[in-house]
Amino acid sequence: MTAPTPGRAPALGGISDDRAPSSGTVRTIVTAIGLLLATAFLLYVVLHTLQVITWIVVAVFFAVALYPVVGWVERTLLGGRRRGLATLLVFLVIVALLGGIGTLFVVPLAQEGTRFAAQLPQLIDDARAGRGPVGDLLERTNALQYVQDNQDRIRSFATGLTTPAAGVLSGVATGLAGAATIFVLAYLMVLEGPKVVDGFVNLFKPTTGARLRTVGHDCAKSVTGYLSGNLLISLICGTLTYVVLKVVGVPFAGLIALFVGIADLIPLVGATIGAVVAAVAGFVESPTAGIVVVVFFLVYQQLENHLLQPLIFARTVKLNPLAVIIAILVAVELAGILGALLAIPVASIIQVIARDVWDHRRGRPKAEPTVGEEREPALQAGQHTGSHPGSRTGSAHRTVQLPDEHAHRSA
Secondary structure, eight states: OOOOOTTSOOOBTTBOGGGSOOHHHHHHHHHHHHHHHHHHHHHHHHHHTHHHHHHHHHHHHHHHHHHHHHHHHHHHTSTTOOHHHHHHHHHHHHHHHHHHHHHHHHHHHHHHHHHHHHHHHHHHHHHHHTOHHHHHHHHHHTHHHHHHHTHHHHHHHHHHTHHHHHHHHHHHHHHHHHHHHHHHHHHHHHHHHHHHHHHHHTTSOHHHHHHHHHHHHHHHHHHHHHHHHHHHHHHHHHHHHHHHHHHHTOTTHHHHHHHHHHHTTSTTTHHHHHHHHHHHHHHHHOHHHHHHHHHHHHHHHHHIIIIIHHHHHHHHSOOOHHHHHHHHHHHHHHHHHHHHHHHHHHHHHHHHHHHHHHHHHHSOOOSSOOOSTTSOOHHHHHHTSSSOTTOSSSOTTOOOOOOHHHHHHHO
């Protein structure tokens, strides 16, 4: 009988122990299974809370934009204290502005609705008799005869609209709940922002924490620049719309232009919605006015999409115009309207982070971080005074003289 080999356990059942899994292999398999289960659970949570996650993302977006405003109010008006009061004042101003804009829409609509309700019986009688503009339109299009011949079909169609109407009401209720949730979340994020940022940064060593603060500040500037650029584009759109509507004699030109400017803030569909409303108002006034308004929006939309947006966002967000268009197209394909809303600031944030990594990997960071394509990278900044330290082609007697602050940050 052959003695067992030293250092090797005897085989069981005639099976060599070389085939038995080692403890490291078992641990790897268990770890992989655990990661798969954790990933599946995370995907399950994300899919079932997608609406809440969307609200949180939008709240973060507005909180970052309002953070500098609250900081300015706190420093300038309150002497650097009482952040809670500064946050409350800023959000009260926002509520007042939204309420004022809503009043500008509701009051004229209520007045016109009351006047239309008073004239509705006479309009119906004129339509049935073929008198007036409505009756004349119905006579020329044979719409009245069509209604009389298809009363049963129209009645069944109207009955079938009750279910979609209930869905619309449910969607409106969800939208209002989402708006309120976003408002509260943004308020709390702005109020507790400094504490959260300080707690997160304190988890790292001082040099890394300072770098995180710098990069975070630049990312916040990119979001604020996007919002300011978007507001500027909407202001231009509303102003030009008011001029065109006033020239062609459309009533309530200021109100319609205000609606067009606000709708233009919505990515993708906002400008189209505003153009449709303005065109309908133009055709109600006269066919000539409607045609002029339609032509104006066709030309303006091309200029805004291919000239105005890339140029303004290139200055406010520090993105190349080509990068702006590519970011919007990719984000729309991935996430629809929400992607269009976040495409430009996300692209700018990615640029800020990439340039910071470049500055720290290929050269020492400058006193002012690299933000925007027109800024000079740290490597090129060092080459003005000599070759880069550690370069194989640089001369031994030509070294880069950097301030103490740079040396401290790169340590």
